[in-house]
Amino acid sequence: MTLLLASFAPPYWLSTLIKVLVISAVVPTTALILGMVFLFKIMSWMQSRLGPQEAGPRGTLQLLADGVKFLQKEDIAPNGADLWVFKVAPLVVLMSTLLLYVALPASMHLVVADLDVGVFFVLAIASLSVIGVLMAGWSSANKYSLMGALRAAGQLIAYELPMVLAVIGVVIQAGTMSLNGIVLAQNNGSIFGWGGIGFPYILTQFLGFFIFIAAVQAELTQPPFDMPVAESEIVSGYQVEYTGFRFLIFFLAEFATAFAFAAIAAVLFLGGWAVPWLPTASDWYYVLGPMVLFAKVMIVSFIIFWVRFTYPRFREDQLQSLAWKVLIPLALVNIVVTAVLKVVL
Amino acid sequence: MLALLVAQNIAFYIIAALMVVGALRVVTCKNLMHAALWLVLVLAGAAAQYILLASEFVAITQVLVYLGAIIVLFLFGIMLTRAKTGTDDDLDNKKSAKFIGGGIAVLLLGLMGYSLIDGFKDTEFGNLMVQRTSQVSDSIFSTYLLPFEVLSILLLAALIGAIVLARRD
Numbered sequence: 001m002t003l004l005l006a007s008f009a010p011p012y013w014l015s016t017l018i019k020v021l022v023i024s025a026v027v028p029t030t031a032l033i034l035g036m037v038f039l040f041k042i043m044s045w046m047q048s049r050l051g052p053q054e055a056g057p058r059g060t061l062q063l064l065a066d067g068v069k070f071l072q073k074e075d076i077a078p079n080g081a082d083l084w085v086f087k088v089a090p091l092v093v094l095m096s097t098l099l100l101y102v103a104l105p106a107s108m109h110l111v112v113a114d115l116d117v118g119v120f121f122v123l124a125i126a127s128l129s130v131i132g133v134l135m136a137g138w139s140s141a142n143k144y145s146l147m148g149a150l151r152a153a154g155q156l157i158a159y160e161l162p163m164v165l166a167v168i169g170v171v172i173q174a175g176t177m178s179l180n181g182i183v184l185a186q187n188n189g190s191i192f193g194w195g196g197i198g199f200p201y202i203l204t205q206f207l208g209f210f211i212f213i214a215a216v217q218a219e220l221t222q223p224p225f226d227m228p229v230a231e232s233e234i235v236s237g238y239q240v241e242y243t244g245f246r247f248l249i250f251f252l253a254e255f256a257t258a259f260a261f262a263a264i265a266a267v268l269f270l271g272g273w274a275v276p277w278l279p280t281a282s283d284w285y286y287v288l289g290p291m292v293l294f295a296k297v298m299i300v301s302f303i304i305f306w307v308r309f310t311y312p313r314f315r316e317d318q319l320q321s322l323a324w325k326v327l328i329p330l331a332l333v334n335i336v337v338t339a340v341l342k343v344v345l
Numbered sequence: 346m347l348a349l350l351v352a353q354n355i356a357f358y359i360i361a362a363l364m365v366v367g368a369l370r371v372v373t374c375k376n377l378m379h380a381a382l383w384l385v386l387v388l389a390g391a392a393a394q395y396i397l398l399a400s401e402f403v404a405i406t407q408v409l410v411y412l413g414a415i416i417v418l419f420l421f422g423i424m425l426t427r428a429k430t431g432t433d434d435d436l437d438n439k440k441s442a443k444f445i446g447g448g449i450a451v452l453l454l455g456l457m458g459y460s461l462i463d464g465f466k467d468t469e470f471g472n473l474m475v476q477r478t479s480q481v482s483d484s485i486f487s488t489y490l491l492p493f494e495v496l497s498i499l500l501l502a503a504l505i506g507a508i509v510l511a512r513r514d
Contacts, residue, residue, distance in 0.1 A: 124405045127413025134420045
């Protein structure tokens with residue numbers, strides 16, 4: 001099986017077709033898995049509830065049922081809406097999510113495009129979803145959605161910086177911006193000569209990991225950073241006028257982006273798809289790589305959603321001062337210390 | 346022409362056509378928001394052209410800086426200020442301004458066209474080499490170190506100036 005996969009070398013058009021199909025299947029699946037496991041099951045467990053019980057065994061198919069329900073709903077646009085922009089906005093958000101998956105490596109060769117500057121690409125693409133959010137908020141012709149979009153834009157701009165700065169520490173330590181290169185650097189490293197678990201960068205870049213996760217939380221507009229979609233004050237912000245499959249696209253994009261960011265965190269800080277005691281050139285990674293990466297993604301996602309279900313919402317000024325006065329200075333200090341140690345050691 | 350570059354040429358013309366349409370819509374649109382959104386198409390097209398020229402670092406920087414930051418700042422600014430967000434018939438320029446703008450555009454076209462044709466003559470690119478990011482950074486931090494530092498200080502000065510202008514107290 002693994003040898004079969006390793007010797008499979010399709011022509012360019014076929015490999016492109018396969019990549020497109022795989023990505024379009026993987027993105028909704030990851031959103032479903034995160035929604036099912038964390039939003040329904042773990043959340044109800046943390047809040048001492050049962051959660052969905054009816055659809056499928058132990059309620060595991062509830063999200064699928066919800067998806068079908070959304071698809072059946074009428075596609076409504078408000079009267080004063082700017083129709084064209086209103087309809088395209090969710091697709092812009094979804095597109096930025098799809099592009100995130102392009103650079104994610106699930107093993108040495110299981111990657112859509114093994115970019116030389118993978119980290120940089122991912123961070124650049126992640127900043128595109130703001131355009132979709134602003135389009136949605138403005139075109140809805142609704143005060144609440146406009147306010148939500150403005151809050152979202154302010155928040156996403158503010159938390160973009162700590163996210164980029166937090167990653168720089170890892171890039172300095174690995175000496176490469178390629179995501180596969182970072183995985184290899186961690187796998188080949190050793191702790192004071194002991195190479196038992198390689199050298200996952202979370203050990204030295206713990207501060208970077210913390211800042212990165214906080215920034216991811218804010219980029220996803222999840223609690224405690226959910227000012228832009230605060231249900232209790234601006235009734236879901238920029239999403240307020242969306243229904244049916246367009247709302248479903250927003251939902252899908254949010255959870256698929258959460259998965260993608262968790263995967264990026266797993267690659268940058270936890271060693272990605274590699275297992276330390278198996279050489280990275282091994283053909284086993286065609287099967288093992290995605291599984292290892294998935295396990296690490298679930299661990300990181302657990303942290304993200306744990307915070308989401310636990311903390312109350314930040315106020316707007318607290319949110320901005322956390323980014324500008326705490327996270328960014330910490331990230332800068334982290335960069336300086338990492339750079340100095342890289343040169344000295 | 347090299348057979349290898351046919352696909353790239355076709356892609357270039359498709360993207361270039363989209364960019365021209367987008368650019369025309371930016372200046373003819375009666376709605377400020379729509380104009381800003383058409384600008385997204387133009388800037389994304391420029392990023393795609395950089396990728397066709399095999400310089401991925403410049404392309405990604407284009408996406409990060411122009412699409413991710415500058416356009417968002419435009420949209421943000423339009424929404425925050427009291428600018429009319431709907432259709433606005435007064436958005437067009439006066440006739441005299443149009444003529445001056447047109448004149449400058451023709452002048453720029455001539456100047457850039459001449460310098461491009463004069464600079465490259467009959468040079469064919471042949472096999473495009475992917476420009477590695479490490480090469481870019483190496484040249485910035487060795488050959489072009491002084492211009493880079495001067496630019497950084499210029500940007501810093503602009504940044505401080507903006508803060509000084511914006512602060513009320």
